Amino acid sequence: MEDDKVGGLGDVVTGLARATLARGHNVEIMLPFYECLPTSAVEDLKHERDFQCPKGQVWDGQMQVGSLTTQVWTGKIEGCPVLLLRPDWGQSNLFKGSRIYGGSYNMPEAYLYFSRACLEYLQVSGRQPNVIHCHEWQASAVPMLFWEHFHTAMGRARVMLTIHNMDSSGEVREDEFAHTGLSGDLFKSIDKALDERTIGHNPERLCLLKGGIVYSNLVTTVSPTYANETLHGGAAGWLKSTLAKPIIAEKYSGVLNGIDAISWDPASDPLLPANYSASRFEGKALCKKFLQTGLGMTVDPRKPLVACITRLVPQKGIHLIEHAVRRTVELGGQFVLLGTGHADGGLRNMADSIFRDNPDVQLKFLYSEPLAHMIYAASDILLVPSMFEPCGLTQMIALRYGSVPVVRATGGLADTVKDVDNCQEPGVQRNGFTFDGIDGNSLNSAFDRAVECYKSKPDWWTDLQKKNMQASDRWSWEQAADSYLQLYSKVSN
Numbered sequence: 001m002e003d004d005k006v007g008g009l010g011d012v013v014t015g016l017a018r019a020t021l022a023r024g025h026n027v028e029i030m031l032p033f034y035e036c037l038p039t040s041a042v043e044d045l046k047h048e049r050d051f052q053c054p055k056g057q058v059w060d061g062q063m064q065v066g067s068l069t070t071q072v073w074t075g076k077i078e079g080c081p082v083l084l085l086r087p088d089w090g091q092s093n094l095f096k097g098s099r100i101y102g103g104s105y106n107m108p109e110a111y112l113y114f115s116r117a118c119l120e121y122l123q124v125s126g127r128q129p130n131v132i133h134c135h136e137w138q139a140s141a142v143p144m145l146f147w148e149h150f151h152t153a154m155g156r157a158r159v160m161l162t163i164h165n166m167d168s169s170g171e172v173r174e175d176e177f178a179h180t181g182l183s184g185d186l187f188k189s190i191d192k193a194l195d196e197r198t199i200g201h202n203p204e205r206l207c208l209l210k211g212g213i214v215y216s217n218l219v220t221t222v223s224p225t226y227a228n229e230t231l232h233g234g235a236a237g238w239l240k241s242t243l244a245k246p247i248i249a250e251k252y253s254g255v256l257n258g259i260d261a262i263s264w265d266p267a268s269d270p271l272l273p274a275n276y277s278a279s280r281f282e283g284k285a286l287c288k289k290f291l292q293t294g295l296g297m298t299v300d301p302r303k304p305l306v307a308c309i310t311r312l313v314p315q316k317g318i319h320l321i322e323h324a325v326r327r328t329v330e331l332g333g334q335f336v337l338l339g340t341g342h343a344d345g346g347l348r349n350m351a352d353s354i355f356r357d358n359p360d361v362q363l364k365f366l367y368s369e370p371l372a373h374m375i376y377a378a379s380d381i382l383l384v385p386s387m388f389e390p391c392g393l394t395q396m397i398a399l400r401y402g403s404v405p406v407v408r409a410t411g412g413l414a415d416t417v418k419d420v421d422n423c424q425e426p427g428v429q430r431n432g433f434t435f436d437g438i439d440g441n442s443l444n445s446a447f448d449r450a451v452e453c454y455k456s457k458p459d460w461w462t463d464l465q466k467k468n469m470q471a472s473d474r475w476s477w478e479q480a481a482d483s484y485l486q487l488y489s490k491v492s493n
Contacts, residue, residue, distance in 0.1 A: 009135060009164055011393065012222070015260045017080040019481030030118045032110070033073055033084035035096045042075035042082065050088070051124050053117045054181030063183050068092055070117050085117050108172045108208075112179040115141035119150045130492040133160045137170025140212025141180055144193065147215050148186055158491045161216040162255075163209065165390050166236045167315070170208030171195060177206060187211055197238055210242055218491045219252045222391035223412030227254030235388055235411075255487070256415055257391045258480035259400065261473065264376075266401050271373040276402075278469040281462070284377060284402055291378035297334055298359045304333040304454045307379035307403065309372055309394050312341030312365075317385035317408065322346050323440040324383050324447060325361060331451045334360040336375055340367055376401040380461075381450055385443060389413045395432075400472035402465040405432040406450050408443075416475065420464070421449065431468050 017027045031037075039045055049072050056065040069088035076082060086095050094110045101107070119142060122129065134142045143159040151157070177184030184206055187193035193211030198204045213219050221227050230236035231243050231252070243252055266284070267277040273290040276283025285301060292299045306328045310316045321337070325347075328335040337347065347363055355361040364371070376382070382398035384407040391412035395405040399416070407413040417432040418425065433446040454461050473479070 011260065012164070012257050012391075013135065014078050014080055015258055015477040016481060016484060018078070018260070019258075019477040020485065021080065023481065023485065025485075028081045028083055029077075030083045030085065030121075032095045032114050033071070033086035034100050035089075036098050036100060037084075042073075042077055042084070045073060045075040048072045048074050048083075049125075051121065053087075053113070053120045055113055055116070056178035056181045056183075058175035058178050063178055065178075065181050068113065070121070072121055083121070085114065085121065087113070108170070108176055109179045111138040111170075112141055112172070112177060115139055116145060116180040116182075118142060119145055123150060123153045128154055129157050131160055131488045132157055133162065133488075134212065134216070135162050136164055137168055137209040137212070140170060140208040141177075142212070143215035143217075144187060144208075144211045145180055145182060149182060156492070158217040159215070160218045160220065160487065160491055161212045163213075163219065163221045163390075166209075166221075166230055166239060169210065169237075169239065171205050172208060173203050173205055175203070196241075207239075210239060213239070213242055213248060213252075217251065218487055219248070220487065221252075221254050223256045223415045224254035225414045226388075226390040226411040227252065229388070229411060253487075255483045256412060256480060257393065258477035259393055259396045259475055261400075261476035261478065264397050264400055266377055266469075269373055269377070271370045272377050273374075276377075278402075278466040281402070281466060284465075287374065287377035288380075291336070291374050292334070294374075295336065295362045296359065297336075297362060302455075303360065304328075304331075304380045304451050305378060306333055306335045306381045306383055307375045307398075308335075308337045308339070308383045309375060310337075310339045310341075310384070312339045312344040312347065314343050315387055315389075316341075316343075317387050317438070318343045318346065320385035320408075320438070320440070320443050321383070322350065323443060324385065325350060325355065325363070327440070327444060327447060328451075329355075329358065329360060331448065332455075333451060335362070336379065337363040338367065338372060338375055340365055376403055379403040380454055381406055381447075383447070384408070384413055386410060386413065387438065392416070396472075396475035399431060399468045399475060402469050404450060404454075404461070404464060404468065406443075406446050407432065407434055408438075409434040409436055419446070420453075429467070429471055431464070431471070 017029055020027050050069055052067040053070040054065055055068040071086055073084040094105045097104050146159050174184035174188055187206055193206045195205045195207040236243055267275050274283035274286035308321055325335045351363040376397055382403040382405050384395050389411040395416055398405050405417045407417045418428050418430045419434040420430040423430050433450045435442045435446040
């Protein structure tokens with residue numbers, strides 16, 4: 001697997017790797033060895049070897065190919081075997097810096113080099129994988145390079161690409177592709193990787209995600225509904241025409257992600273002041289009281305505690321989060337926000353003005369893993385009003401922790417949360433509240449029902465929480481891994 005271990009993508013790859021390893025398969029995760037990756041997080045870190053990785057550039061119109069000394073380190077991260085690759089930093093600054101994304105190096109160059117280095121290492125080490133599973137545009141050059149240059153050396157291998165978000169597609173100039181050691185000229189046709197939007201421009205550009213889709217043997221995204229939205233709606237943008245081609249559509253599907261059922265388990269979570277389960281539910285009320293006290297909020301078990309744990313970016317429905325803060329207070333509830341992001345201006349203004357001294361509102365502009373666990377455990381309602389959401393993990397964690405989700409029915413949110421009043425699908429568990437629109441009244445149509453049920457039907461509400469917790473194993477990686485293993489078997493055969 002080629003992956004960047006950061007955020008939700010890192011959680012997904014780690015969870016899938018663990019579940020696949022537990023079933024007796026051999027798994028290795030290939031990662032850039034970022035300078036900011038704390039070596040203390042890597043068990044048994046060892047330098048395995050150096051090798052020369054071809055790397056090119058276009059100078060004065062001519063392709064020139066040299067080599068870059070590449071280091072390979074082995075170890076384990078969260079129990080998963082990893083191969084960490086980086087260049088000799090005496091020759092290149094790729095993957096140096098204090099952040100994984102947005103460092104001082106050129107990102108397209110870094111991931112084009114990384115894609116070539118992964119395949120080069122597999123070849124020089126004599127590995128013969130059955131499946132090379134790549135993620136996102138950052139590793140989309142792998143299937144392109146594999147089928148144009150490496151497949152004879154790894155004859156049984158097949159390549160699978162998982163797209164976690166169509167919002168980023170990895171555009172590069174043709175000459176930039178030379179960082180892989182191969183000319184971009186190989187891929188600049190419409191049926192390969194040419195970005196159609198740039199036809200007639202000077203220069204025309206390549207789209208790495210498109211190339212990865214075209215060259216991969218199988219392509220997945222992270223929920224069935226998001227797959228449908230990208231094929232038949234507008235979620236894929238201009239790449240919809242690529243996905244709609246019969247040869248692509250027949251190899252494209254959606255597989256719902258899972259959550260780590262060990263890390264996210266209220267019955268044993270070491271970060272909670274009191275553990276609880278569906279059969280021993282008293283601890284959840286203690287967690288709510290603990291959080292209310294710790295954040296300086298009104299300690300009142302009768303007030304519905306609404307939580308939102310999210311990146312503060314436009315995709316996440318910032319205007320609806322702002323509306324929900326106000327609506328919660330109007331309805332006599334409490335609101336806790338935990339998140340960071342560049343679209344936090346309006347929420348910060350609210351925190352500094354109308355809700356500055358309000359004992360029922362706490363807006364925390366940070367990310368803290370311990371506090372996230374506490375909020376999931378303490379909250380009665382979790383809000384996820386995303387404009388689009390390929391999969392989403394927060395709603396699955398909420399279900400496991402007995403926090404009832406209120407979500408906008410898009411992507412993976414629509415696959416996991418079924419409205420208690422309006423769901424017409426036969427045989428599914430109704431487990432939350434959903435809405436379709438993108439305005440405040442649409443949100444109110446679900447949110448107000450949730451608050452009213454909490455207040456007027458406390459026994460029914462507790463029963464819903466317990467049923468959601470009892471059914472939460474279906475959102476674990478134990479379930480999701482089975483679907484991936486079926487695809488691995490299909491593509492390798």
